[in-house]
Amino acid sequence: MITNTSNVALTTPATGSESAPSLSRRQSTMTYVHQYGIIVAFFLLCVGLSLSSEYFLTPKNIINVLRQTSINGILAIGMTLVILARGIDLSVGSVLALSGIVAASLATGETPQPAWVAVTAGLGVGLACGLVNGLVISRLSVPPFVATLGMLSVARGLTYIYSEGMPIPDLSQSFLWLGQGRIWQIPVPVLFLAATFIIFWVVLNKTVFGRYIYAVGGNERSARTAGIGTKKVLVAVYGLAGMLAGLGGLILTARTTAGLPQAGQSYELDAIAAVVIGGTSLNGGVGTIRGTLFGALIIGVINNGLDLLGVSSFYQQVVKGCIIVCAVLLDPARRFRD
Amino acid sequence: MKQEPNLAPGHLPDNGPPLLLSADGVTKSFNGVPALRNGVLKLRPGSVHALCGGNGAGKSTFLSILMGILQRDGGDIQVDGREVHFKNPRQALEAGISIITQELSPVKGMTVAENLYLGREPRRLGCFVNHGRLNAIAAELLDRLGFRIQPTSLMSSLSLAEMQLVEIAKALTHDSRILIMDEPTSAIGQHETELLFKAVRQLRSIGAGIIYVTHRMTEIFELADDYTVFRDGAFVESGAIRDIDRRHLIRQIIGRDAASQFRSVAPVTVKREDRPLLETRHYACGSKFGEVNLTLHPGEVVGIYGLLGSGRSEFLQSLFGLEAGVKGELRMNGEAVRVRSPQDAMKQGMALVTEDRKGSGLVLPLSITENIAMSSLDRWSIAGFVNRRQEAQGVQEMVEKFKIRAASVNLPVQYMSGGNQQKVVLGRWLQTRPRLLLLDEPTRGIDEGAKQEIYRFMTEFTSAGGAIIMVSSEVDEVLGMSDRVLVFRRGFPCRESRDGPLTREELVHLAA
Numbered sequence: 063m064i065t066n067t068s069n070v071a072l073t074t075p076a077t078g079s080e081s082a083p084s085l086s087r088r089q090s091t092m093t094y095v096h097q098y099g100i101i102v103a104f105f106l107l108c109v110g111l112s113l114s115s116e117y118f119l120t121p122k123n124i125i126n127v128l129r130q131t132s133i134n135g136i137l138a139i140g141m142t143l144v145i146l147a148r149g150i151d152l153s154v155g156s157v158l159a160l161s162g163i164v165a166a167s168l169a170t171g172e173t174p175q176p177a178w179v180a181v182t183a184g185l186g187v188g189l190a191c192g193l194v195n196g197l198v199i200s201r202l203s204v205p206p207f208v209a210t211l212g213m214l215s216v217a218r219g220l221t222y223i224y225s226e227g228m229p230i231p232d233l234s235q236s237f238l239w240l241g242q243g244r245i246w247q248i249p250v251p252v253l254f255l256a257a258t259f260i261i262f263w264v265v266l267n268k269t270v271f272g273r274y275i276y277a278v279g280g281n282e283r284s285a286r287t288a289g290i291g292t293k294k295v296l297v298a299v300y301g302l303a304g305m306l307a308g309l310g311g312l313i314l315t316a317r318t319t320a321g322l323p324q325a326g327q328s329y330e331l332d333a334i335a336a337v338v339i340g341g342t343s344l345n346g347g348v349g350t351i352r353g354t355l356f357g358a359l360i361i362g363v364i365n366n367g368l369d370l371l372g373v374s375s376f377y378q379q380v381v382k383g384c385i386i387v388c389a390v391l392l393d394p395a396r397r398f399r400d
Numbered sequence: 401m402k403q404e405p406n407l408a409p410g411h412l413p414d415n416g417p418p419l420l421l422s423a424d425g426v427t428k429s430f431n432g433v434p435a436l437r438n439g440v441l442k443l444r445p446g447s448v449h450a451l452c453g454g455n456g457a458g459k460s461t462f463l464s465i466l467m468g469i470l471q472r473d474g475g476d477i478q479v480d481g482r483e484v485h486f487k488n489p490r491q492a493l494e495a496g497i498s499i500i501t502q503e504l505s506p507v508k509g510m511t512v513a514e515n516l517y518l519g520r521e522p523r524r525l526g527c528f529v530n531h532g533r534l535n536a537i538a539a540e541l542l543d544r545l546g547f548r549i550q551p552t553s554l555m556s557s558l559s560l561a562e563m564q565l566v567e568i569a570k571a572l573t574h575d576s577r578i579l580i581m582d583e584p585t586s587a588i589g590q591h592e593t594e595l596l597f598k599a600v601r602q603l604r605s606i607g608a609g610i611i612y613v614t615h616r617m618t619e620i621f622e623l624a625d626d627y628t629v630f631r632d633g634a635f636v637e638s639g640a641i642r643d644i645d646r647r648h649l650i651r652q653i654i655g656r657d658a659a660s661q662f663r664s665v666a667p668v669t670v671k672r673e674d675r676p677l678l679e680t681r682h683y684a685c686g687s688k689f690g691e692v693n694l695t696l697h698p699g700e701v702v703g704i705y706g707l708l709g710s711g712r713s714e715f716l717q718s719l720f721g722l723e724a725g726v727k728g729e730l731r732m733n734g735e736a737v738r739v740r741s742p743q744d745a746m747k748q749g750m751a752l753v754t755e756d757r758k759g760s761g762l763v764l765p766l767s768i769t770e771n772i773a774m775s776s777l778d779r780w781s782i783a784g785f786v787n788r789r790q791e792a793q794g795v796q797e798m799v800e801k802f803k804i805r806a807a808s809v810n811l812p813v814q815y816m817s818g819g820n821q822q823k824v825v826l827g828r829w830l831q832t833r834p835r836l837l838l839l840d841e842p843t844r845g846i847d848e849g850a851k852q853e854i855y856r857f858m859t860e861f862t863s864a865g866g867a868i869i870m871v872s873s874e875v876d877e878v879l880g881m882s883d884r885v886l887v888f889r890r891g892f893p894c895r896e897s898r899d900g901p902l903t904r905e906e907l908v909h910l911a912a
Binding site for chain 2: 268269270271273274276277280281283284285286287288289290291343347348
């Protein structure tokens with residue numbers, strides 16, 4: 063089966079346009095399954111859960127799931143850029159904590175800074191960490207795994223140094239709004255996720271920069287030969303991933319009402335999981351941001367559903383792990399691609 | 401045995417030795433699309449049999465069936481007169497058939513000897529690898545073949561050509577009597593090719609049968625005894641090489657008379673007052689290539705010939721800003737310029753088609769559109785947003801110009817044939833409106849029809865005032881396409897042959 067498909071693809075185009083339509087039909091079928099399989103899986107999961115728990119489909123629970131998904135979703139969108147560019151970012155959890163704690167320190171005390179100052183500082187810290195990652199990877203040719211593993215440790219350490227290991231509570235009301243406010247009944251974190259999704263969907267699908275990310279991830283040497291400034295693209299990608307980690311840090315801090323130095327541990331793994339479930343190839347150059355969104359939603363729904371069904375959180379981890387592997391295993395496009 | 405009505409008369413007398421391999425009427429379809437409609441091949445012991453055909457002729461499918469990678473839908477295949485049905489490559493290997501493909505699969509972290517006998521290492525006590533003996537038998541094999549490669553070297557330290565030789569030696573370790581070689585010389589130089597031919601002739605002399613697949617006519621006429629042509633998935637003709645000429649074979653392969661094979665225009669006569677497009681003076685790059693002093697005028701094609709490792713590719717790379725440590729002067733239109741990156745080179749109107757299409761030319765998972773547009777997006781965008789209409793138009797122009805055949809421009813280029821892939825690369829660069837084309841092995845691994853189209857494009861490009869520097873290891877191509885030839889030799893300044901036509905022998909001699 064595997065060889066069959068690839069052979070059709072290899073031989074058909076060369077024999078001319080007469081036999082071409084069959085290929086295009088195949089191709090579009092595969093693309094169709096690839097793009098919508100994850101969405102179908104998501105809705106099947108929702109149907110299953112709504113049959114097992116009457117509470118699942120209530121507006122309150124749906125909003126709850128979305129809110130719980132928002133931080134991982136935002137991190138996963140940044141991670142999608144990085145993985146599309148054939149990299150990995152293990153530092154997002156730590157960067158999230160560092161940004162959160164810096165923002166919290168500005169939004170607390172007798173006379174807290176206005177929220178926009180804290181927000182700018184938090185995003186700036188995330189961006190700076192990401193840019194360092196990008197520069198170390200592109201200019202010094204350190205493998206992304208190693209460079210961001212280093213940043214994971216450095217950023218976490220800086221978080222503890224900066225906070226002296228203590229939580230930073232008593233945040234200003236305007237800052238807390240980021241995590242707890244609502245607009246037309248929709249929690250602000252969910253709106254942040256929606257905005258991030260739209261912005262980066264446009265970036266990846268409509269802009270030259272987005273094209274360059276796919277090209278650099280698909281084949282860096284070819285991209286360079288084609289005249290693309292591959293190093294700049296990589297620096298920008300890691301910078302953006304860092305900034306989105308910063309945004310995640312702001313939201314988490316506001317939701318938990320305090321800057322916590324230990325926040326965000328192993329968040330990078332959930333972000334990677336969402337990207338992988340969403341069908342993005344770890345080999346770079348192949349994947350969509352919509353897939354990632356549904357990947358994050360699937361993780362959110364599973365956590366929520368297992369809670370509703372009264373499954374212990376220990377089992378939840380086992381289930382989640384199995385689903386990550388199965389999602390990749392069952393992805394029909396994967397075989398075609400490889 | 402069946403009758404073979406298609407065979408040329410006088411070929412394969414009935415009283416000859418029994419055939420090593422006989423395939424007849426082999427068919428194979430994929431989801432109803434026939435890839436092979438009638439595969440026929442008769443392999444005599446002690447012969448080299450050229451299997452010819454363009455991309456999509458069904459050769460790969462046929463060979464995959466012989467090797468047990470695919471199973472046939474119908475037809476007969478007999479090895480030594482016995483009907484066979486290989487279910488996997490292992491069974492084919494056990495029946496004495498091995499294959500050397502274009503795609504190399506070395507374990508790079510292991511030594512040459514370990515790669516040669518992977519999975520069949522001589523052992524001590526049944527579980528420890530006997531390294532002494534392993535290296536000894538490997539050394540003996542490499543020596544017998546005349547390959548100058550140390551069995552203890554790491555695979556990762558070898559050049560591409562050397563890896564190819566190891567791959568060839570590896571196929572020979574199986575003591576196969578039927579050896580399939582699929583474009584074995586596409587990545588190696590003249591010298592290695594000669595070694596390979598020597599090894600092939602040696603195998604032939606001990607009674608092995610070799611099925612040899614190549615797009616290079618010269619090799620077929622130098623090496624092969626018999627030939628078989630496939631076209632559009634079906635057997636067309638077979639016979640003895642000595643009975644036919646090049647023209648006949650090309651006609652059988654592409655199904656029509658080949659137009660004039662190389663450039664048809666008269667050589668350019670450069671006027672003194674014409675300003676050269678490119679000049680290099682004392683241009684050299686450390687240990688990679690010696691001094692190059694080249695003056696190139698609009699309308700000219702300069703061919704570069706040299707052995708592997710002579711620095712011919714590195715020269716093109718350096719012009720395009722991909723090599724560090726270049727010394728000397730580079731002038732474009734009479735002005736001294738510095739080219740430090742491909743972006744700089746593109747600003748000077750250069751374009752580079754690399755020799756490794758898949759490794760440094762295309763982004764395989766991306767579509768035809770995305771690959772062609774890649775270098776022109778600055779022009780085809782507004783405020784960083786891709787202008788889809790301009791892009792589609794620009795891509796369509798190239799698809800039509802180069803007759804790129806594909807179901808859709810959204811098809812990932814990894815599913816295209818080599819010839820069509822190369823046209824995508826050319827299309828990308830043509831859209832940057834270059835004046836100087838740097839072509840590194842522009843016709844490697846592509847079929848005769850596509851080759852002709854690329855030659856035609858080169859002629860058109862220079863007629864319109866462009867200039868081309870072309871590296872090629874095909875002597876005929878270099879001689880047929882170039883106004884002048886530069887000969888590269890490792891560690892020496894390059895030499896230019898300006899006066900009078902060169903012969904094949906002179907060229908090869910100069911490079912060695």
